[in-house]
Amino acid sequence: MPLTDNLRNVAKALGKPLDKLRMVTLDKPRLSAAIEEATQLGVKVFALPDGDVAASVLTCWQDNPYDVMYTIGGAPEGVISACAVKALGGDMQAELIDFCQAKGDYTENRQIAEQERKRCKAMGVDVNRVYSLDELVRGNDILFSATGVTGGELVNGIQQTANGVRTQTLLIGGADQTCNIIDSLH
Template identity: 30%
Template structure:
């Protein structure tokens, strides 16, 4: 499935849609590797497997990439050069298994994602661990403001969509520090969609017309916020964020507001993600007799393009043992 809008600016050197499609095998391999550990009671092994698979395949992608947002550890960490050494110079952001794989069950909203932008375009979130976020789609990007009270934003979204506040659905990470936020959303009359896994998928869902989610609100990982901002930029939505200092708890002081263009700049922005477990955006890895299926989303800012890729993979019993 492909959705396209009009063309890209001429004469801009940077990552393009060809590179975006080259990222699909990388996120697919990572999702397949992580998916083998879902529900097995060993959360860390799934993430390690995803990083190893991604690291192995990203070297074949035609780019001169530098990891700005990576994984803690020896592979795909900040500053590492990735790609085959040819092609455009790029900043790369990686999220391997956003949405922790549960030790007991399949938590929805887990995915593996790669964001690519022009060199110097990705915000480096390493000084902070978390961000307060507000994500909305293109129909509401101009009416929301993270500095406003929750109820006022909900009324603005309802007006922009031509619905009642009671019809607005807000995705919120199911975490103890969000009890007050959940109370405010419900007090305003809107509905809460609690997320057990990560919030990248929910941020994308807020910008997809077929999704039931209208907004994402709440505090989540800073690195995931930047990766999600790349997706929202490609979709014409907005992600507003207030980085939180390392020593700041959920009620602590936050910094200045960053907007989508502060988190990821330039016109040449790509995003690719493959589902590990199901969400409003992507199906998770699905096991069938003799085959495994994956679903990925590929986004480009210029030309503005959305592709959804469903792939079948031959089951390799030796690797699944």
């Protein structure tokens, strides 16, 4: 489904006009057309330099700063995001695209794309198919864990203290949709 249709559907589901919808994405050249498309609809677009998994989580938090997340990114980040979104009771869809579709159709990218397509075929994964959240994460027994290395909107980054190192970890339990922040001293 085209981005415009998806944004209209999200706005309708949330009972918001398009000019009140808040979309988060990444500030990457590959997303410039999507940013322009959403902006033309009146959607408020937040383009972050990085942090697609964190942005996905933030769309599902209470008092969240974003209503919808759209990006073109890596498959591992997509599956990690799907785990967090499902654990928080959210929803998402993802389409697996090849390297050329994500990064541009160049000679060096074609070799990578061909290898990816072969791996996907061997695993029974369809390229260019839209997967539902339940197809991305089949079970409900989910535990999402993220420890900050650099600071962000979810957790603080590693901090050097007089007694060692302090880290902060976010744990999301899917069974009861709880979020816990754990401060650790090492």
